[in-house]
Amino acid sequence: MTEELLNLYDAEGRVVGARPRREAKASGLAVGAVNALLADGRGRVLLQRRPPGKENGERWDKSVGGHVSAGEEFDGTLVREAGEELFDDPRSPRIHLAASEEEFASLRRGTDLAREVVLRRVAFQRNLRDVRRAPAGGVRNVLYHVAIYAGRTDVPIESFRPQRSEIVELAYFRAADVDRMLLEGRLAPNMAFLWLTQGHALLAAGEAPPRR
Amino acid sequence: MGRLGWEDVRSALDARPAARVSAEVGRRAAVALVLRDGPAGVELLFIRRADHPEDPWSGQMAFPGGRSEPGDADLLATAVRETAEEIGVDLAREGEYLGPLDEVRAMARLRPVDLAIAPFVFRLRGDVALNPNHEVRSAHWIPLDELVR
Numbered sequence: 001m002t003e004e005l006l007n008l009y010d011a012e013g014r015v016v017g018a019r020p021r022r023e024a025k026a027s028g029l030a031v032g033a034v035n036a037l038l039a040d041g042r043g044r045v046l047l048q049r050r051p052p053g054k055e056n057g058e059r060w061d062k063s064v065g066g067h068v069s070a071g072e073e074f075d076g077t078l079v080r081e082a083g084e085e086l087f088d089d090p091r092s093p094r095i096h097l098a099a100s101e102e103e104f105a106s107l108r109r110g111t112d113l114a115r116e117v118v119l120r121r122v123a124f125q126r127n128l129r130d131v132r133r134a135p136a137g138g139v140r141n142v143l144y145h146v147a148i149y150a151g152r153t154d155v156p157i158e159s160f161r162p163q164r165s166e167i168v169e170l171a172y173f174r175a176a177d178v179d180r181m182l183l184e185g186r187l188a189p190n191m192a193f194l195w196l197t198q199g200h201a202l203l204a205a206g207e208a209p210p211r212r
Numbered sequence: 213m214g215r216l217g218w219e220d221v222r223s224a225l226d227a228r229p230a231a232r233v234s235a236e237v238g239r240r241a242a243v244a245l246v247l248r249d250g251p252a253g254v255e256l257l258f259i260r261r262a263d264h265p266e267d268p269w270s271g272q273m274a275f276p277g278g279r280s281e282p283g284d285a286d287l288l289a290t291a292v293r294e295t296a297e298e299i300g301v302d303l304a305r306e307g308e309y310l311g312p313l314d315e316v317r318a319m320a321r322l323r324p325v326d327l328a329i330a331p332f333v334f335r336l337r338g339d340v341a342l343n344p345n346h347e348v349r350s351a352h353w354i355p356l357d358e359l360v361r
Binding site: 056123128131138139179189192197200 | 214216219220223224227228231258260269272273274314316317319324352354355358359360361
């Protein structure tokens, strides 16, 4: 199987090349990733359960996530991954990414959230390190630049068409449930970090546009 | 795969220097990542913060820690002081300091706030009882194997 080519970045976030996935992660340079948390109108967060045998198998993970492919921009990756993972269509017309808070507020009002998803970028973190088990034993550090998105949807679970190769199940959870899943070791490690550092803020971001 | 051990913790910490949040962020805080030899190998201490209407992180999962105060020699001292206050453990006496992790910019109620959080990793010696104060609703030990894949 040919491995997907990923962008490689320097510490300041400039693209300096592209390498196959595994080689990129072992390069010591940063790879790009997108993380999104979607909340419904009751303040619950949409999570996906990963298939056994995949990275983070059987764990519950963020609503949408993925790596920036060679030649892609972060926002393009987010739209592609959200379409693929939630509706099995990289160009799904149900995904709307707002370019600003103002556009997000207007999209939220003008979009049928029972059918569609609206998001915007809320943070960008450079040089996050992900400590992972190394294939040969021990641990290794993988470096990431991560664009973080928050959004809203009220799409009922049965109306999603999750990509079966990547997702076993989708479900909405209350914050207290996610806390319990963290303590029980049922969250993917990246999701645990996202939840600890930004989770509640992201849920709030999905719920109401910020006041200035 | 075998359990993660103290050599793995060491090698992760030694892999590179800890990154700092930009100096433009004025306010500083520190947290302690307290590890112990537990029933399930190396375990990490989480706390759940007490419910408090004026705490932006009220009721959330967290690590012991808090804001830097004028009497703290440095941020490491902040982490040690806050841990003693919040869970009644004296890391200077009962723990071994292993090293710093990357600083994190705090988020609260939706936006990045003017606060950088510096995490410091400690290993507890032996079986130390926790004595949480009013700021802590509960304390939980989670095996490192559950947090690293």
